[in-house]
Amino acid sequence: MQRYFVDQTTEGRFVIEGDDFRHIVKVMRLKINDQIICTTSKGEGAICQIAEITDEQVVADVVQWEVVSSELPVRVTIASGLPKGDKLEWIIQKGTELGAYSFVPVATARSVVKWDEKKADKKVDRWQRIAKEAAEQSHRRIVPTVITPLNLAKLISLSKDYAYKLIAYEEEAKQGERSTLARTLQEMKNDESILIVFGPEGGLTESEVELLSQEGFQPCGLGPRILRTETAPLYVLSAISYQFELLR
Incomplete structure (x- = not known):
């Protein structure tokens, strides 16, 4: 059953317009009485039955509200070097499929890609659309937020809102460090937040790691094994899911 995130709700009815309307009518070719899942901006999901289809919108009535949540019990933000x-x-x-709460692109010293402010809005819109489609596919209750890339100073400022802060650092892996992540996940409780920083292809510099460490990052x-920049966040999210969803 296809899931859609819907802003317009009135007394047990969802009104779907725009791209999702076209997806329902043109791609899925759903008809009146077919069922879909609609989710509000507050993360409340419901099985709904299509009641009306016009030239511009689909109206669906709530059949049953969902009880079980598909969200990770902790809020995980992935900060990725561009x-x-x-x-x-x-x-x-993939991070959305695995339960990430938000994504923060970061411009670091070894980021080959240089952020183009002229293309910023279109790029972030595309990233947000990818997150939305992945959230629908994986039956998430929320769409993770993706923000405009930050520099390290702004990331540090943002980090003050988090209970736990980690740096995935390959030099620690080379030296056999394996306890910090496991210990952190064992200490964390439901509803707490964690921010994890990952470097770009060349990794983070020693000075960047030292600066972050001075600000409370571990x-x-x-x-x-040394993981690629696109693999490491998925490894951590999988470990968090195992700790908080499979072991409990």
Whole structure:
């Protein structure tokens, strides 16, 4: 059953317009009485039955509100050093499927890609659309937010809102460090937040790691193997899911 995030709701009815309307009518070719899942901006989901289809909108009536949530019990923000090509799109898509709460692109010293302010709005809109489509596919209750890329100073300012802060650092992995991530996840409680920083292809510099460490970030290894920039966030999200969803 297809899920849609809908802003317009009135007394047990959802009104779907725009791209989602076209997806329902043109792609899915759904008809009156077919069922879909609609989710509000507050993360409340409901099985709905299509009641009306006009030239511009689909109206669906609530049949049953969802009780079980598909969201991770903790809020995970992935801060990724800007990578080359479409790697960030991959991180956003797969990270959304694995339960990430938000994404923060970061311009770091070794980021090959240079952020073009002239194309900023279109780029962020595309990233947000990828997150929305992945959230619908994976039956999330929320759409993760993707913000405009930050520099390290602004990331540090943002980090003050988080209970836990980690740096995925390959030098720690090379030295056999394996306890920080596990210990952090064991300490965390439901509804707490964690911000995890990942470097671009060339990794974070020693000075960047030192600066972040001075601001309360803890460097951690991700096992004995060195992971690619697009693989490391998915590894961590999988570990968090195992800790908070499979073990409990």
